[in-house]
Amino acid sequence: MFFKVYTYHVKPEREQDFFEIQAQAENVYSRFVEKQSLFLRSKDDNAKWMEIQIYKDENSFNESIKIIDQQKEIIDLYTRFMKLIISKEELIEENYEQILIT
Template sequence: MFVKIYIYHIKRDKTEEYFRIQEKAREIYRKFIDSETTYLQSRSDTTKWIEITKYRSEEEYDKGIALINTEKEIQELFKSFQSILVDRKREIVEENFIEVMNTSIL
């Protein structure tokens, strides 16, 4: 599995808008690529979020994201997303990982 991790800070009063943006983005992603996303909110800083998305492979991600990025709506959604970031913490950290092992005790 290929894994993308994003870390960013969302304004406290924009959580509902954040989820609306994410849902619209997921609809677009579904047209082009299979993925599974988990959203985590920090307990110590409620503006801090981590988004973890898993893809079958990096190659599949690269092909899908190339098509996704041509969609006008996804570009508009990204602008909306940028507008809800905390002003003094506007950086979006993006990292790539390969899933080595997955275990569950649930």
């Protein structure tokens, strides 16, 4: 499995917009790739979020994101998303792979 992990801070007064953007983005992604998403809010800082996207493998992510990133709806949603996070500099994107230990 392949994991994309994002951390960012959402302006508290924009949280409802955040939920709407994420729901719309999930709809777009679902047309091109099978994935699961988890959204975690920090218990210590309610503006801090972690988003975990889970894909079958890295190749399925790479192939689908080429198409997804060209969708006008995703471009518009990303622009809206960037306006509701507190700091663009604090937006962190990381890649992980699942390691099975037996």
